[in-house]
Amino acid sequence: MTDNSLTDTAGRTAAATSGRRPPPPIERIPVLRWIRENLAQTPFNMLVTVICLVVLFYALPSFVEWGLINATFVAADHTVCREATGACWAVIGEKHRPMFFGIYPYEEHWRLLVAVIIYISAVIITMIPAFWQYRILVPVWLFTLASTLTLMWGGVLGLPEVDNSQWGGLPLTLILFSGTLVIGFPLAIVLALGRRSSMPAVKAVSVVFIESLRGVPLITILFVAVNVFPLFLPQGLDFDKLLRVMVGMAIFFACYQAEVIRGGLQAISRGQYEAAEALGLGYWQTMIRIILPQALRISLPGIVNHIIAAFKNTSFVLIIGLFDMLTATTAVMQDPEWRRFTIEAYLCVGFVYFCFCFALSKYSQLVERWLGEGKKF
Amino acid sequence: MKVATQMASRKSDDSIFNSEGFRALAYQVLLCAGLLFLLWSLYANVNENLARQGIATGWNFLTTSSGFDIGETLIEYSAADTYGRALVVGILNTLMVAFFGIIFATILGVFMGVARVSRNWLLSTIASWYVEICRNVPVVLHVIFWGTVIHLLPQPRQAFTPFEGAFLMNRGLVLPVPEADPSHPWIGAALVAGIVGVFYLRKWAQRRREATGQYIPILWPALALIVVPPLAVWLAFGAPLVWDVPALRGFNFRGGMALSPEFIALLVGITAYTGAFIAEIVRAGIQSVPAGQIEAARALGLRPGFIMRYVTMPQALRVIVPPTTSQYLSLTKNSSLGVLLGYPDLVNIGNTTLNQTGQAVEAIAVMMVVYLSISITISVCMNFYNRVVAIKER
Numbered sequence: 113m114t115d116n117s118l119t120d121t122a123g124r125t126a127a128a129t130s131g132r133r134p135p136p137p138i139e140r141i142p143v144l145r146w147i148r149e150n151l152a153q154t155p156f157n158m159l160v161t162v163i164c165l166v167v168l169f170y171a172l173p174s175f176v177e178w179g180l181i182n183a184t185f186v187a188a189d190h191t192v193c194r195e196a197t198g199a200c201w202a203v204i205g206e207k208h209r210p211m212f213f214g215i216y217p218y219e220e221h222w223r224l225l226v227a228v229i230i231y232i233s234a235v236i237i238t239m240i241p242a243f244w245q246y247r248i249l250v251p252v253w254l255f256t257l258a259s260t261l262t263l264m265w266g267g268v269l270g271l272p273e274v275d276n277s278q279w280g281g282l283p284l285t286l287i288l289f290s291g292t293l294v295i296g297f298p299l300a301i302v303l304a305l306g307r308r309s310s311m312p313a314v315k316a317v318s319v320v321f322i323e324s325l326r327g328v329p330l331i332t333i334l335f336v337a338v339n340v341f342p343l344f345l346p347q348g349l350d351f352d353k354l355l356r357v358m359v360g361m362a363i364f365f366a367c368y369q370a371e372v373i374r375g376g377l378q379a380i381s382r383g384q385y386e387a388a389e390a391l392g393l394g395y396w397q398t399m400i401r402i403i404l405p406q407a408l409r410i411s412l413p414g415i416v417n418h419i420i421a422a423f424k425n426t427s428f429v430l431i432i433g434l435f436d437m438l439t440a441t442t443a444v445m446q447d448p449e450w451r452r453f454t455i456e457a458y459l460c461v462g463f464v465y466f467c468f469c470f471a472l473s474k475y476s477q478l479v480e481r482w483l484g485e486g487k488k489f
Numbered sequence: 490m491k492v493a494t495q496m497a498s499r500k501s502d503d504s505i506f507n508s509e510g511f512r513a514l515a516y517q518v519l520l521c522a523g524l525l526f527l528l529w530s531l532y533a534n535v536n537e538n539l540a541r542q543g544i545a546t547g548w549n550f551l552t553t554s555s556g557f558d559i560g561e562t563l564i565e566y567s568a569a570d571t572y573g574r575a576l577v578v579g580i581l582n583t584l585m586v587a588f589f590g591i592i593f594a595t596i597l598g599v600f601m602g603v604a605r606v607s608r609n610w611l612l613s614t615i616a617s618w619y620v621e622i623c624r625n626v627p628v629v630l631h632v633i634f635w636g637t638v639i640h641l642l643p644q645p646r647q648a649f650t651p652f653e654g655a656f657l658m659n660r661g662l663v664l665p666v667p668e669a670d671p672s673h674p675w676i677g678a679a680l681v682a683g684i685v686g687v688f689y690l691r692k693w694a695q696r697r698r699e700a701t702g703q704y705i706p707i708l709w710p711a712l713a714l715i716v717v718p719p720l721a722v723w724l725a726f727g728a729p730l731v732w733d734v735p736a737l738r739g740f741n742f743r744g745g746m747a748l749s750p751e752f753i754a755l756l757v758g759i760t761a762y763t764g765a766f767i768a769e770i771v772r773a774g775i776q777s778v779p780a781g782q783i784e785a786a787r788a789l790g791l792r793p794g795f796i797m798r799y800v801t802m803p804q805a806l807r808v809i810v811p812p813t814t815s816q817y818l819s820l821t822k823n824s825s826l827g828v829l830l831g832y833p834d835l836v837n838i839g840n841t842t843l844n845q846t847g848q849a850v851e852a853i854a855v856m857m858v859v860y861l862s863i864s865i866t867i868s869v870c871m872n873f874y875n876r877v878v879a880i881k882e883r
Contacts, residue, residue: 150610157609164611313517317524327864328857329822331836335856339849343538344531424627431828438630455641458634462626469625 190449203453204460207444211457214280214440220272224283227260231286239475241482276354280435282464288358288426288436293419295362300369305399307370308377318370325367330428333360338432357434365422372418376411377403409483416476420469427465437461535850544847551576557841559833561749572842579838580859586755586834587821587863593760594820595813598767605772616768623765628823632758636830639750645741654734656742661750663735663742672726679718687711751832755824763820767813774809775801806878814871818864825860835859 152158182198186205193200204211213221234256237243243252264283267273279287306318325333337360342350380403388398408415427438435443441461445454505511539546551573558568563581566574604616623631640659643649648658654665667673687707694705723729735745778801786796827834835856843852 150608153608157607160607160609160612164609164615168615311513311517313521317520324857324861327818327861329825329836329860331825331828332853332856332860335840335843335849335853339843340535340853343535343850346534347538347541420625424625424629427627427629430629430633431826438627438633442633452641454637455634458630458637462630462634465627465630466622466625470621473625 190453193450193453199456200453201456203450203456207441207447207450207457208460210281210444211441211461212281212437214284214435215278216274216280216283217272217278220266220274223263223266223271224281227263228283228286230256230259230263231290276352279354281440282437284434285423285426285436285438287354288361288429288434289423291355291358292361292365292422292426295359296365296369296422299362299366300373301404303366303370304373304377307374322367322370325364326371330361330364330425331431333364334428334432336360354434357429357432361422361425361428364425365418368421369415369418372411372414373407375414376407376409379410380406412483413476413480416472416479420472423468423472424465437464539850542847546848546851548851550842550846550848550851555842555845557845559838560831561752561833572846575838576835576842576855579833579835582827582832583821583824583834583836583859584863586752586759586827586832587824590756590759590763590820590824591817593756594763594767594816597760597764598816599771601764601768602771602775605768606775620765620768623761624769626762628759628762629826629829631762632755632823632826633829635754635757635761636751639754645737648742654732654745656735659750660741662748662753663745664748665732665734666746668731668733670726670729670731672723672729675722675726676719679722680715683715683718686714690714749832751827751830754830755827755832759820759823759826762823763816766816770809770812770816771805774805774807777808778804803878810871810875810878814868814875817867817871821863821867822860 151161178198180198182196183201184193184196184198185201187193187200187202190200190206193202209218209221213224216224234252237252238249243249260283262268263271264279265274265276303318303322306314307322309315309318334357337356338353341356341360345351384402384406385398388402393401426436429436430439430442433439438461441457445451445457536546552571554569555572555575556568557575559566559575559578561582562578563585564574564578566578601616601619604612605620607613607616639661642657642659645656645658645660648656650656656663690707690711694707698704733744733746735742735747782800782804783796786800791800824834825836828837828840831837839852839856843849846852
């Protein structure tokens with residue numbers, strides 16, 4: 113009985129297959145099928161493909177020739193590069209230390225390398241959800257702060273002291289970035305809450321502050337931090353230039369971030385506020401325990417976008433002469449012997465920025481997925 | 490402190506300090522008083538510091554002679570002119586680069602955004618590489634990178650010729666332009682009249698379609714309206730056409746229209762950067778239109794062009810316009826990076842003014858106020874456009 117029915121089904125299936133015409137040959141070859149489905153669905157798409165191929169055919173070979181085939185990867189000195197027609201990647205081998213570590217004393221560069229490794233490890237630890245607990249993250253960041261600053265400044269444990277005017281390169285970029293976030297994020301939350309406040313004066317001050325700073329370029333804020341801010345202080349009182357610039361960038365960051373957070377705050381339903389009030393929570397308790405956790409989660413994509421922007425914006429200090437990674441590279445490339453190969457050095461720095469920003473944006477997509485999964489409350 | 494007072498207020502107590510209205514008022518008075526005190530002390534400090542350093546205050550410098558030359562100007566300017574005029578030159582240069590930047594970034598961004606959602610794998614891959622590379626690199630690097638590249642281009646003698654009469658070299662780009670002719674203003678007026686005509690033609694066709702359901706194709710009449718009147722005026726003037734072709738004289742080109750290397754590098758840099766962001770916005774906008782809408786349109790038998798024009802675009806634009814506005818604003822603000830290349834924009838000239846007069850407060854105030862005004866103008870224009878494309882509740 114069972115056997116019978118099986119044969120019956122099999123027989124019918126066989127009949128159905130044989131009854132249909134065999135697929136055209138092109139569909140049986142996976143590669144050809146893929147091309148048909150992805151490159152040549154319609155005559156118009158075929159034309160697009162052909163145009164793309166023509167453009168690539170003209171553009172790619174010259175790039176490959178310049179960047180790989182005729183390029184110099186190792187060179188004893190600049191004359192080797194000058195003889196080659198392609199790119200001179202050897203310039204990175206020659207100049208990478210001043211590019212990434214600036215004018216920090218040469219023998220002490222290992223300290224910066226260790227500091228950067230500690231910092232990046234701490235960032236990676238922070239990114240893993242399993243470690244999202246106060247008892248792990250607080251010690252990790254306290255250790256990171258203490259160890260990196262000790263390494264950079266020195267003066268203890270037998271490390272020679274290095275003044276912060278000599279800090280530069282990638283560590284300075286990371287310091288500016290971290291400082292911007294640490295100062296800017298709380299400020300952003302305060303501004304966002306201020307803009308949503310029911311008190312007219314608080315609201316007006318927040319709106320004017322946010323909107324007027326969002327309307328001007330970052331450069332002008334940095335000019336204020338460098339040129340005008342010292343004039344604001346009573347005589348004899350002065351802040352470090354690095355700190356001033358950091359505060360300027362933090363304020364700029366906070367104004368943009370505040371708008372993103374405000375968007376999240378607006379998305380929280382009235383019921384949440386009313387429930388908190390019914391529980392007898394005060395304003396700050398309502399905000400910190402009920403509203404902000406939800407608002408920050410909702411606005412997470414925007415928040416990460418502005419964090420990435422803050423990382424890229426650290427490069428604006430080139431204009432006011434702080435030695436971040438880009439300024440250091442520009443300065444190093446003034447060397448007349450290697451000057452012709454500035455492009456290669458910039459491409460290298462660009463690649464470093466790209467890695468940081470790309471990793472951050474991919475990570476934010478991951479977090480969005482995680483939060484989306486857990487969003488069943 | 491606020492937390493403490495609020496916590497204390499939990500105990501029921503009808504003293505005035507526990508009245509919500511009174512406390513709100515008190516906080517606001519405190520905030521305003523604090524702000525006023527801060528501003529007053531800053532003002533006093535600035536005055537004292539400036540007096541001690543012997544730096545003049547006030548706006549007199551605007552009417553004194555600047556003493557520096559500017560490489561490229563849209564209006565007549567020489568070193569004998571005032572700082573005020575120099576700043577106007579800077580503002581015009583900023584506006585020029587921002588204007589072209591917005592146009593090119595929009596074209597590039599829309600093209601790349603549409604390419605990213607293309608079903609053609611090759612095209613969408615190329616577009617996503619462009620987007621990922623350009624938006625993950627700082628705009629500062631974009632600008633100085635192109636500034637470096639343009640100086641590696643050949644000397645004028647070996648200049649590239651992208652097309653007949655145009656030359657691209659390390660001193661910028663020179664293009665042939667028609668020589669000035671009395672007919673030009675009239676041709677321009679005819680063009681404007683044609684564009685206005687197209688606007689009304691479109692309105693008429695739309696009203697007619699809504700009233701009768703009859704679709705009137707206006708593409709060809711519209712093109713004719715734009716092309717024919719200027720052409721007719723030009724012919725009526727006897728078709729005057731003399732090209733001012735740039736030619737190599739000595740070490741440089743004379744004639745034609747010259748674009749400086751700084752301008753080109755700045756324009757390419759900010760266009761490439763902002764274009765990537767606009768591409769993402771356009772992609773998100775197109776993808777935000779539910780697939781069901783397009784399937785329904787197909788089921789009704791609409792042609793692909795119709796679907797794009799009447800179904801996809803109106804819905805996508807609502808998502809696209811607001812974030813694109815902020816990209817335009819950031820492009821305008823990023824044009825201040827011209828200072829890195831020596832392009833004489835507002836920040837560059839303001840900075841020179843600052844260094845020469847020492848009047849940092851005034852110079853930076855001018856920059857901020859001008860950028861703020863430009864930002865507000867762009868916002869107002871785009872908000873108007875946004876109202877045009879926004880959902881109309883009927």
